Structure formats: structure tokens, C-alpha cells
Amino acid sequence: MKKTSFPKDEMKVVLLEGIHQDAIDYFKRAGYNNLEIHSTALEGDALIEALQDAHIVGIRSRTQLTEEVLSKAPRLMSIGCFCIGTNQVNLEAAKHRAIPVFNAPYSNTRSVAELVIAEMIMLKRGIAYKNYVCHTGGWVKSAAGSYEVRGKTLGIVGYGHIGTQVGIMAESMGMNVIFYDIESKLVLGNAHQVETLDDLLAQADIVTLHVPEDDSTKNMMNRSRIEKMKQGSVLINAARGTIVDLDALADNIKNEHLLGAAIDVFPVEPKSNKEEFQSPLRELQNVILTPHIGGSTLEAQQNIGIEVASKLVLYSDNGSTVSAVNFPEVTLPKQPGSHRVLHIHENTPGILRAVNELVTNLDLNINAQYLQTSGDIGYVVLDVSGQEENAIKLQNGMKDIKGTLKCRILY
Template sequence: MNKQLTSYPKEKIHILLLENISQTAVSVFKNNGYSNVEIISGALSEDELIKAVKDVHLLGIRSKTQVTEKVLEAAKKLQAIGCFCIGVNQVNLQAATRLGITVFNAPYSNTRSVAELVIGAAIMLIRRIPDKNKAAHEGVWMKESKGSYELRGKTLGIIGYGNIGSQLSILAEALGMKVIFYDIETKMPLGNASAVKSLQELVATADVISLHVPETAATKNLINKELLREFKKGSILINYARGQVVDLDALAESLRAGDISGAAIDVYPVEPKKNGDKFVTPIQNLPNVLLTPHIGGSTEEAQQNIGEDVSNKLFEFLEKGITNGSHTVPPLALPPQEGTHRILHIHKNVPGVLSAINTQLSVHGINIIAQYLKTNDEIGYVVLDVDKKLSGHATELLKEVKETIKVRLLY
């Protein structure tokens, strides 16, 4: 039983991929017989997406498409969402959980791309290359060493020691930097990196500060006017994390005053929806500043890795009911059982549902060959393998169980 078949004809399963998702993802589905793959190059507005998802079973997005509660409510056939990026903050996870929609992402796939670009930006800024580049383009020769330094021997301060932060730590040490980091959770240091006890200690010590934190209420304007006053004189700030993390007006003020010597910013509180749109930020036209259009993870390798990772998770869920890596439906993987049909049951996490499922089936003489249950605070996810001859009847019976959200006969 190496190749599973869904109970629904593959050509009728509608897959919608937005925002120039890698062709690798398209290939995963088409190579496995899913021909109904729709591709849209850009992001969609809420109203456009509500119309587009009406008959969609799988939705693939990147960072600009906002999947709101209204969108999810309109997507009556939607089984899963694949976020082809490292974050999932563009999806209303509470609503997706309540509706039993599985949400996947690729938390590791662009780690190297971001870490390399941070190192590149740090070298450019500590050598004041943006200023020299601008002067050369304007016909001015600026051959001087004043204010230019090597990274070797300098201290890198990493705020957020997760997947990208720890990878950056390794690269920085290889260049001869000392690495310190701050994280709200206890993290095992890699190499010779060491944790510090506070943000204030980190920014007062580090020559280069790099941000790698998620966008939450706690991280909004984490780098603000007050904290910028604590920065080591002449230090450099790099933000390749999330746009809301830095108060850009305060950063601009600090740059103009010469309190910090440079900055590299890749993410912004408000970003254009598509290429060519007008872009405005308070830190434009300031000395020794690198501005990039949210391309930290935009390499051919990263997009291919993300395409493979997320599409394989979607495919495994579609064909086997595997939810490992999900942010909404509890993670579960039941090995295939010979001679059975598989049913997926998603329900509200209240006492007695599993008992009701088993009672409903046993009363009607339906034997459960294998069964796995996993719950989170909101919902429970049950994968059942039952006798082939009785699977259709079992599916209908399970729909009648109180607190049921979704039932799907997988194969």
C-alpha cells in the first residue's frame, strides 16, 4: 500500500497557489495526479480572496496574503493552508483552529539565506560601503579608511536565538566575531556564544545587533527611542525579522544624531502589495543605511526548499491525514494499515467525544482496526482505520457525533 488514493477524484481537488510560489510546489502536486492547480502571481485582497476560495481545498500563500476570519468562513471546502514562508501571522489561526483547517509553514527552509544576508549587510555597513557606493555613483571618489572596520573581533548581539539566530551565530563565529544573544526562553548556545540577561545589556555591549524575533504584541516597537539610547555608540542595527519590531522614526532620529553608525532594514510596518508600487519609509536617504524589499529569504535555494517542504506537508495531509508541523490541528501521523479505509475526524475538545465515536461505530458493528487521537486546547483530531466495506457507513455515522467539526473519508 505504497500509493494512497483519496476518496475524492484527484482532478476535482482544487489547489490555489498565490504570490509566485515556487514551481517546485506545483510539481509535487501535478506529479502525483493533482491537475487542478490554479496559480496567481500576486496577493489578493480580502474581498478577492473570499471569491477565490469558495471551492478551494488547499490554499498556498506567502507573507502578503491575509487569510482573515471572513476568508476562512467563506472557504467551505478548505482543508488546509500552506504558508510558503517561515511565519504564519498572516493567517487567523484562532479561526482556522475553530474551523478545523490545518495550517502548515516552513520554519527552517530559508534560515541559511537570511543568515548569509545578515552577514553580508554587517560587512557592508561596518565598512560604510553604502556611503562610498553612493558617492561613486555620483562621481565622487571616497578612498578612505576612516570609520571602516573589520567584523573580526567585534561583538554580534542576536535578539532571538531561534532557527535563524542560531545559524547566524555559527557564521559569525567563523568570521572571528564574539557572539552574545538574548531570548525570552532558555536556549542552548552554539559554539562559544553566550546568553545575556537583558536587552539593555546586549545593546550596550554589541557592535552589531541583529533581530530575529516573531511579530507579537510583546515585540511591537521592541527597538524604540528609549532602548536606542542604550545602544553602544557607533553600533549597527540589522532587522530582517518583522516590520513592527523597530520604531523607524526613532531609528531615523538616532541615525541622524550619529548615535548609531548604520542600519540594514528588510521589513517594514507597511509594505507595498506588489512590485512597482510606491514605497516610503522614514529611513530613506540617510547615511550608511541599506534598504531591501523584504528579500531576506528570497533566494532560489530557499524558495525551492520552502516549495518542497510545505507542498510535501500539504500532500501528506491530503493523502494520509498526517498533520506534523501543523499550527492548528494537533500533530498526528498514523502508519497505513493494510486492507482498511481511513477516516479523519476533527471535533471540539470536550470530554466524551472519543467515547461517542467508539460507541457510535460499535453499536453498528463497525470494527476499528487502528485509531489515534491528539488534542490541543481547542480541538481534537482522530484518525481511524476501519474495514473497507463499512467505511462509507462509518463516515456518515461519525458526522452525527456531537461536537463534530469536520469528517473526511480519506481513502
């Protein structure tokens, strides 16, 4: 008798960019032992070759899964971004190939927030410059240009999960917290939402950015906005590299309009630790530069590894797509004694009717049926009981339904 589920030991899992060992262990415990592990990102032909027979792929922020790459990965069933962002994946191309994409939007929140808090203190104390001078044999023992953060105003741009944590931690140190967001947000603690970004820039002694990368945030902190920042204030960016005009930032630090800055993300970043890092901020001694490590703590990477690996395994084993960023979300319970069939299709009229007609004609009983749509994609999950060969016939018939993108039997 033909098996109705794809054997786990035949499923290839490709993990790139040094995914945490806990994620690897999670896959192995779940029965996925055909693992291909790379410590760095891949690109070009090397990436295409690695993915041509892969069923699951896990990446971080450097690997670029473009439409071209995805078009040459015919077996790919799911993608895991072991980080917060997903802009390194063409989400539309993945969706139309019936590939859900999962990420870890919260697991490194604390790590990023702690880095921001540390940087705002160091910037207001002038530590970057004093550290540089000590390393060159100098000695600048002076209180000039050195300030406590207590009583200062922190301006948070983007009041999401990281922004709110930064705000709570800042308040505990006696800071006044204001924030700007395009949506009205529930205020935590004594924070205050301002109406415009310009209002925030005029008031804040410290500005920290926590917004996603999209058309509305690209070059958001341009020359004009940087010049609207309060005299002697500092700027922190641990969000996305395209948000800040670094040349304008450098100019405003050189002319002493700003006291300094801390930048963790850049428009163009080295593809490996061996490639030279270039930035107009390199020569400035009162700027803290870090190599995109806001979420790079052992605790965060461990949490991210487990979170994303568990989502990928759950989808592969169960069909659940909870928290997929580009896909209809379905939470599926177990149905003992059933065959589970997953059907991903274009969201057009008549699909469900055609599925139900097939079930009736094959003398199968529907124990549970789940349908969720998202934009132009629909996701039907059928739990049916009856003869196994009829379940296989159901799968084959569903594959022939017009508009079908992918159909498989889990068990």
C-alpha cells in the same frame, strides 16, 4: 458503489504570490492537477472568489487570510504558508474551521543568515554610503569610519534557528557572539547568553534581530532601547517589520549615535512591485534597505516549495498533521486493507465514546485509532475494516456527533 475518497482531480488547489515551480510540480506528481496559479497576492473580492471553492491554498507573506475570508471558503481543508511566518493567517479562525496550517520554519534559514552576515560587513565598512557617492560621481577613498568585523561583538536578539546560524558564521570570522532570548538556550560554539536585552545593547557593536511578531516584540526596539545601543553600533532587522521604531532609528542615525542600519522588513510594505515604497529611512545614505528578501533566494524558495507542498499533500492523502502550527499533530502510518476516517471536533468529553459506539453498532473492526488534542480541538483518526457501505455510514454518523467540526473519509 459510492467512492469513499474525494477524487484528487476534483480538488482545487490555489497557489498565490508566485509559489516556486517545484511546488507546482510536486502537486502534479501527486495527482493534483486542478491548479489555479497566481503570480501576485489577492485581496478583497478577488481573494474570496478564488477561495470559495478551493480545497487547498498556498500563500506567502502578503495574502491576508482573515476570519472573514476563511468564513467564505467552505471547502477549504488546509493552508500552506510558503514562508517562515504565519501571522498573515488568522490561526484561531482556521483551527475552529478544522483547517490545519503548515509553514516552512527552517528552509530559508541559511539565506537569511547569509544576508545578515553580508550586511554587517557592509555596514561596518560604510559601503552603503560609499556606493551612493560613487553612483553620484563622487569618490570617498578613506579608512575613516570603516572597520573590520573581526574582534567585534555581535549581539543576537532571538537565538533560534536563524540566530544560531548567524552566530556560528560570525564566530568563524573571529567575532565575539552574545545573545538575548526569553528562554535559556543551548549555546553553540563560544556564544554567551546575557540576562537582559539592555545588557546586549550596551555591549554589541552589531545588533541583529531574529524574533517572531507578537505582543511582546511589537515596538521592542523603541526610541529608548535604540538610544541604549552602543555609540557607533549598527542595527539589522530581517525579522518582522513591527519590531523597530523606524522614526527613532532614523533620528539616531542622523545624530550619528548609530553608524547605520540594514532593514529588510517594514511595518507597512507595498502590496506589489508597482507600488511606491515609503519609509523614513529612504533619505539616509548609510542605511541598506531591501524589499523583504531575506529568504528570497532560488535555493530557499525551492526548498520552501517542496517542504510545504509535501506537508499539504501528506495531510490530504494520509491525514498526518506533523508540524501544523495550529492543530493537533498526528503522524499516521499506512494501514493496508483499512478505511481511514478523519474526525475533527471540539475537545469535549464523550466524543471518543460516541465514535466507538458507532463502530461497534456497524460491525466494523478498528485496526488502529489515533487521538490527539491541542487546546480546544481534538483530532481522531480511525482505521477500520469491514464493508464499505458501513464505513460510509460511520462517516455519516460521526458527522452527527455533537461537537463535530469536520469529518471525511480518505479511502
